[in-house]
Amino acid sequence: MSEGNGKDVRLMKGNEAFAEAAIRAGMDAYFGYPITPQSEALEYLTREIPKRQGVVVQAESEVAAINMIYGAAGAGARVMTSSSSPGVSLMQEGISYIASAELPCLLVNINRGGPGLGTIQPSQGDYFQSTRGGGHGDYRTPVLAPATVQEMVDFVFEGFRIAEEYRTPTLILADGALGQMMERVELPPEGSLPHEIPSWATTGKTPDRESNVITSLFIEPEKMEKVNEKLQEKYRSMEKEITFEAENVEDADIVVVAYGLSSRISQKAMHMAREKGIRVGSFRPKTLYPFPYEALGKLAETAKSFLVVEMNAGQMVEDVKLAVNGKRPVGFKGRMGGMIPDPDEILAAIENIDN
Amino acid sequence: MERTFIEEDWMSKPDALVYDNHPETLIDRPLHYCPGCHHGVAHKEIMHVVEELGIQSEVIGVAPVGCSVFAYHYMNVDMQEAAHGRACAVATGIKRVRPDKTVFTYQGDGDLAAIGTAETLHAVNRGENILIIFINNAIYGMTGGQMAPTTLEGMQTSTTPYGRNIKDIGYPLKMTDLVAHLPGAYYVTRQSVHTPNAVRKFKKALKKAFEYLKDERGTCFVEIVSNCPSGWKMTPVESVSYIEEKMLPEFPVGDLKTPEK
Numbered sequence: 001m002s003e004g005n006g007k008d009v010r011l012m013k014g015n016e017a018f019a020e021a022a023i024r025a026g027m028d029a030y031f032g033y034p035i036t037p038q039s040e041a042l043e044y045l046t047r048e049i050p051k052r053q054g055v056v057v058q059a060e061s062e063v064a065a066i067n068m069i070y071g072a073a074g075a076g077a078r079v080m081t082s083s084s085s086p087g088v089s090l091m092q093e094g095i096s097y098i099a100s101a102e103l104p105c106l107l108v109n110i111n112r113g114g115p116g117l118g119t120i121q122p123s124q125g126d127y128f129q130s131t132r133g134g135g136h137g138d139y140r141t142p143v144l145a146p147a148t149v150q151e152m153v154d155f156v157f158e159g160f161r162i163a164e165e166y167r168t169p170t171l172i173l174a175d176g177a178l179g180q181m182m183e184r185v186e187l188p189p190e191g192s193l194p195h196e197i198p199s200w201a202t203t204g205k206t207p208d209r210e211s212n213v214i215t216s217l218f219i220e221p222e223k224m225e226k227v228n229e230k231l232q233e234k235y236r237s238m239e240k241e242i243t244f245e246a247e248n249v250e251d252a253d254i255v256v257v258a259y260g261l262s263s264r265i266s267q268k269a270m271h272m273a274r275e276k277g278i279r280v281g282s283f284r285p286k287t288l289y290p291f292p293y294e295a296l297g298k299l300a301e302t303a304k305s306f307l308v309v310e311m312n313a314g315q316m317v318e319d320v321k322l323a324v325n326g327k328r329p330v331g332f333k334g335r336m337g338g339m340i341p342d343p344d345e346i347l348a349a350i351e352n353i354d355n
Numbered sequence: 356m357e358r359t360f361i362e363e364d365w366m367s368k369p370d371a372l373v374y375d376n377h378p379e380t381l382i383d384r385p386l387h388y389c390p391g392c393h394h395g396v397a398h399k400e401i402m403h404v405v406e407e408l409g410i411q412s413e414v415i416g417v418a419p420v421g422c423s424v425f426a427y428h429y430m431n432v433d434m435q436e437a438a439h440g441r442a443c444a445v446a447t448g449i450k451r452v453r454p455d456k457t458v459f460t461y462q463g464d465g466d467l468a469a470i471g472t473a474e475t476l477h478a479v480n481r482g483e484n485i486l487i488i489f490i491n492n493a494i495y496g497m498t499g500g501q502m503a504p505t506t507l508e509g510m511q512t513s514t515t516p517y518g519r520n521i522k523d524i525g526y527p528l529k530m531t532d533l534v535a536h537l538p539g540a541y542y543v544t545r546q547s548v549h550t551p552n553a554v555r556k557f558k559k560a561l562k563k564a565f566e567y568l569k570d571e572r573g574t575c576f577v578e579i580v581s582n583c584p585s586g587w588k589m590t591p592v593e594s595v596s597y598i599e600e601k602m603l604p605e606f607p608v609g610d611l612k613t614p615e616k
Contacts, residue, residue: 029452055451059444060477067441067474071448074435075415079452097438202433202449204412204456213427215436 008187014149015040015179017187018082018108018172021156023048024190027106028077029055031068035087036120037176038110042082062087066094073103074214076201078160082108084176085126086117088134095169096135100216100227104163106156107141108172110179113338121338122176124260127315130173131289138228140235143171143288145259149183151286157193162241164195166234173288175311177261177340235290243286244295248274252281254353255299257320258309259285262341266309269346278354288316296323305353306330309346311339329353378406380431387425389496391591393581394422396548397490398429400558401461404565405432413457415449417442419471421463422496440471443478446485457568459486465495468504468530475530482539482573486564489530489576491606492583500586504528507605512586527605531578535611541573543612547580549598553608560610567614580606 012020019041022030030049032042042058049056055072059065065081072079083091088109098105109130113123130143142162144155155172163170197203205211218224248270249255258266263284273280283299285292300306305328308317317332324330333349335341377383380402388394405414411432418426420439427434437445442460450458467475467489478485494512495501501514505527509518519527535543542564546557557579564575580602582594589597 029448031448057447057451060473063441064444064447064474064477067438067444068448068451070437070441071417071435071445072452073448074445075449075453075456077452079448093438094441101436202415202435203453204415205431205433206412211427211431212433213435215427217424217436 008189010185010187011182012149012185013040013180013182014152014174015110016044017149017185018152018156019044020048020187021153022080022106023052023054024188025157025160025193026078026191026195027054027080027160029057029072029079030081031057031059031065031072031079032081033059033062033065033083033087035084037112037122037179038082038084038108040179041108062090063094066091066098069105070094070098070101070103073098073105074101074202076197076203078164078195080106080108082110084110084112085114085123088126088129092129092135095141096133096137096139097216098169099133099139099141099231100137101214102167103169103214104167105169106159106163106172107169108174111173111175113336119338120176122178122261122311122340123336123338124175124262124311124315125336126173127288127310127312130171131291131319139231140289141169141171142166142238142241142290143173145173145286145288146178147260147263147284149178149181150185152178153185153187157188160193162238166238168234173260175261239290241287242290242292242295244292245284245286246295247282249281249283249299249303251279252302253279253304254307254350255281255283255303256307256309256346256350257283257285257296257316259288259316262309262311265341265343266346268343269350272343272347273350278350280350291319291323293319293323296320297325300324300327304328307349307353308332309341310334311341312336378402380406380411382429382431384428386429388422389585391582391584391594392422393492393548393579394490396554397488397579397581398426400548400554400561401488402430404558404562408562408565410457410565413455415453415456415458417446417449417458417460419460419462419466420497421466423461423463423490424497426461440466440469441474442466442471443474443483443485443487447478447481447483450483450485457486457565459488461488462490463496464489464491464493464503464505468528472530476533476537479534479537479574479576480539482541484568484571484573486568486575486577489578490581491578492581492586493527493602494583494586496583496586500583505606507601529606531576531611534576539573540576540612541570541614542567542575544576544610545578545580545606545608547598547603547608549582549595556608570614572614578606580608
């Protein structure tokens with residue numbers, strides 16, 4: 001569909017939008033397993049890829065899917081998988097291997113309520129798992145947090161770029177509502193993100209080079225420490241990828257900090273508070289790792305207090321407290337288990353701080 | 356270098372010097388395997404076949420957790436290490452994005468028949484055009500000789516100190532027999548490398564398996580019934596007798612499935 005200006009604009013569900021974006025970003029292969037509320041991605045790709053280009057495989061489990069990702073990424077392909085919380089838990093071993101072997105890949109978590117089998121309703125309960133590594137060992141993954149279906153599309157391109165530039169598994173953390181909701185999206189053209197097979201990939205040993213080996217096994221602790229030092233240096237170098245969105249923060253007494261779906265609801269609450277004469281600003285991290293500690297720390301010099309809104313028991317609030325470093329009080333408003341806060345209850349929390 | 360021969364007649368015949376020829380595709384360095392272990396023999400024969408078929412630049416190997424996770428130290432081909440049990444999933448990922456390459460896995464019994472059962476059966480069931488090489492020595496070697504899914508009835512291991520009790524922990528799992536029933540399997544064979552003659556037969560079967568892959572008609576699967584002198588608490592010679600007397604009656608060698616003509 002076109003709006004007559006050459007742009008490809010559609011009304012799309014979040015899950016289908018990020019799947020379509022991946023095809024347009026030149027994804028070579030997708031390996032996945034059905035799980036609500038993200039199954040539309042696998043359905044969309046099994047429908048579209050045979051008509052277009054690439055590989056799609058429905059694996060026998062999330063464990064198999066992430067290891068197919070490891071194999072294909074090691075062979076130099078641009079690859080993606082997606083799942084929802086319980087499935088992403090199953091993938092954690094593989095993500096740890098991929099991080100250690102320094103392979104690029106994109107993972108999408110359409111977060112649902114937990115713990116356990118939990119609920120299929122939207123949640124942000126996987127913040128810790130996403131931003132602290134998630135599996136075993138000292139590693140992190142860049143985490144992009146979209147708040148709109150358009151960002152689900154844009155962050156696929158951004159995610160592949162970051163994954164390949166830093167040779168790291170990269171995560172898009174959205175919630176079930178973003179996966180399921182339909183919004184207007186403008187789709188980028190195909191072929192706008194070039195990709196070459198990297199020289200380190202396992203593509204068959206030719207006489208002009210040594211054999212390429214993809215491994216996360218460094219049995220001598222001296223070597224393993226060196227690998228860790230290299231990873232940590234890489235994570236520090238990712239700080240230039242930090243992005244966030246700040247609104248009305250210049251004169252704000254209270255800054256509401258939220259990401260993804262809860263940031264949209266918080267922004268509504270901010271406008272309601274402004275109408276009542278309370279000077280509220282909003283701060284939305286787009287990258288959850290690396291986290292915008294410095295930008296938030298600066299806000300602590302002007303704002304009087306902070307309110308963190310999340311769809312969990314309070315996870316990002318720990319990062320906000322680290323950023324504010326005790327200079328200002330940091331409040332928290334959260335709903336759990338698949339419940340979504342409404343603007344009124346956030347407004348009530350703001351008014352409570354204001355009093 | 357002076358060679359010390361052990362007593363058995365067949366081992367001291369000059370014609371039995373299967374270890375005396377070294378393929379270019381095998382990196383010349385000391386093996387980390389225990390004395391008498393069959394991994395070294397299997398590695399060498401695989402690389403012989405790769406060399407003879409002239410496919411070094413086409414081959415991508417996968418070595419998962421187990422004693423042979425270091426296979427890439429010896430096999431001079433592109434390789435990927437895999438997490439425990441996941442070799443067939445990793446190989447699937449590689450083969451799907453590099454369909455013109457020859458992809459093989461090299462997996463032990465704990466890896467392939469316990470923690471990786473699902474990945475193995477599903478890869479074969481999809482008929483992935485990969486070669487699965489299955490080293491079955493009926494024990495977990497790397498972790499120190501614990502019971503494997505293929506451990507024989509009554510066999511003592513560090514976790515079956517009174518012998519494997521079928522009533523409590525079930526039967527030796529015959530993955531190769533299971534795999535042969537799947538329509539996705541193209542060529543399925545069980546071999547051993549405990550005598551020079553067995554090595555020759557194994558090499559021949561392996562070569563066929565690599566060649567059958569070119570047909571793109573499904574998975575090729577080669578089991579190697581092998582030993583673990585350290586885990587079995589035997590001398591290498593005793594372990595060879597054990598294969599002959601105990602392992603082969605339970606895991607008889609031969610083709611279980613051959614391509615339909």
